[in-house]
Amino acid sequence: MANRPMQKAASSQPHFLQFNNLACETAGGKVIFATDEWFAPARNLLKRDPPEFIASAFTEYGKWMDGWETRRKRIPGHDWCIVQLGVPGVIHGFDVDTSFFTGNYGPYASIQVACLDQIPSFTLEGDRTGMAASPSQFEAVAKLNSDSWKEIVPMTEMKPGYSESCHNYLSVTYPHRVTHVRLNIYPDGGIARLKVYGIGKKDWSTVPGQDLVDLAALVNGGVCVGYSDAHYGHPRNIIALGRADNMGDGWETARRLDRPKVLRVDEKGILQVPGCEWAILRLGHPGIISKIELDTNHFKGNFPDSCKIEACSLTPDEENRLTLSQWRSDKSPKWRILLPPQKLKADHRHLFSGESVVHCGPVSHVRLVIAPDGGVSRLRLWGRPVSNNATHPQPISKL
Numbered sequence: 001m002a003n004r005p006m007q008k009a010a011s012s013q014p015h016f017l018q019f020n021n022l023a024c025e026t027a028g029g030k031v032i033f034a035t036d037e038w039f040a041p042a043r044n045l046l047k048r049d050p051p052e053f054i055a056s057a058f059t060e061y062g063k064w065m066d067g068w069e070t071r072r073k074r075i076p077g078h079d080w081c082i083v084q085l086g087v088p089g090v091i092h093g094f095d096v097d098t099s100f101f102t103g104n105y106g107p108y109a110s111i112q113v114a115c116l117d118q119i120p121s122f123t124l125e126g127d128r129t130g131m132a133a134s135p136s137q138f139e140a141v142a143k144l145n146s147d148s149w150k151e152i153v154p155m156t157e158m159k160p161g162y163s164e165s166c167h168n169y170l171s172v173t174y175p176h177r178v179t180h181v182r183l184n185i186y187p188d189g190g191i192a193r194l195k196v197y198g199i200g201k202k203d204w205s206t207v208p209g210q211d212l213v214d215l216a217a218l219v220n221g222g223v224c225v226g227y228s229d230a231h232y233g234h235p236r237n238i239i240a241l242g243r244a245d246n247m248g249d250g251w252e253t254a255r256r257l258d259r260p261k262v263l264r265v266d267e268k269g270i271l272q273v274p275g276c277e278w279a280i281l282r283l284g285h286p287g288i289i290s291k292i293e294l295d296t297n298h299f300k301g302n303f304p305d306s307c308k309i310e311a312c313s314l315t316p317d318e319e320n321r322l323t324l325s326q327w328r329s330d331k332s333p334k335w336r337i338l339l340p341p342q343k344l345k346a347d348h349r350h351l352f353s354g355e356s357v358v359h360c361g362p363v364s365h366v367r368l369v370i371a372p373d374g375g376v377s378r379l380r381l382w383g384r385p386v387s388n389n390a391t392h393p394q395p396i397s398k399l
């Protein structure tokens with residue numbers, strides 16, 4: 001590790017930030033080991049909410065910090081922790097966020113990964129909060145051989161956590177499934193959040209062909225590949241686990257500025273507006289969709305008036321050839337109606353099945369269109385995976 005050239009983290013916003021955070025606590029991510037958690041526990045790395053700083057907050061260990069922070073090291077070595085991803089998958093990049101760690105940030109970091117499906121779920125006993133790991137914990141973790149895991153980010157200089165520079169974006173090319181990530185900081189210090197951006201990779205061979213599966217779910221390899229607007233919430237949120245905690249856990253657009261000054265509805269009660277917003281999802285596996293759930297949970301004064309869902313079947317090559325303007329064009333790609341326009345209700349779980357869902361045959365992508373704008377908390381697309389093994393191994397390169 002030490003012989004590799006030092007890297008600098010990217011500063012502009014990279015493409016991989018559009019993917020899912022596979023390590024987030026809300027996706028089931030867990031820290032299973034940390035060498036030291038004196039000032040602040042490593043589980044904070046995986047929090048969904050942005051880091052905070054409370055100037056007056058102190059604990060018996062020192063300044064309260066919203067992240068993982070180790071002691072100033074006075075012994076040989078460096079600090080590290082192991083994260084078990086909530087959703088195993090292919091990683092495209094990391095955000096090592098040092099927010100508010102200024103005089104105490106970890107100045108260098110490297111990242112190693114492993115695929116440990118064959119190892120039973122690993123948890124350490126005891127409460128490590130505010131402590132360094134004990135010799136027996138080190139002994140237990142040594143069995144994972146994590147020091148020899150594949151290094152996918154070499155030692156890289158981190159930027160301190162001032163607001164303009166707190167994100168250390170690290171892009172990676174590693175097309176293999178990963179279950180665990182080891183974050184090394186050199187020699188010690190604090191990191192506020194670790195985000196692991198990628199796409200879930202499920203073993204579809206274990207899914208019986210007749211079963212209905214939510215083909216769009218984050219845990220099943222679904223990913224948002226394009227959208228018109230994400231002003232208040234990114235559309236990737238609609239494929240997350242469970243029901244949304246609040247509005248911030250859904251997809252919410254800004255109010256469209258082309259809304260007519262005086263609104264009218266048609267004979268079906270659907271608002272007559274020129275514009276709409278949309279989000280495109282690539283399914284974790286192509287399939288035949290027969291049941292749809294669209295949840296406007298928490299969106300009460302800002303639910304969309306109506307929605308429709310279109311679907312198409314694209315090979316990974318066809319998808320990669322699409323440009324952003326083509327995704328944006330209403331005519332491209334070969335969209336077919338899966339769910340005709342439906343009036344929506346506030347804060348409501350809408351279920352569509354039977355004849356409401358148009359039989360489209362096997363599809364790989366869907367486009368949720370909402371009119372004129374607003375928020376959706378979850379979208380579930382239940383279907384039967386079709387066994388053509390076309391599981392889209394490539395990420396699309398342009399959003």
Ligand SMILES: NC(=O)NC(NC(N)=O)C(=O)[O-]
Binds near residue numbers: 061062069072
């Ligand atoms: N003021 C501090 O943050 N001091 C120390 N850190 C905490 N959290 O107290 C330190 O320098 O490592």
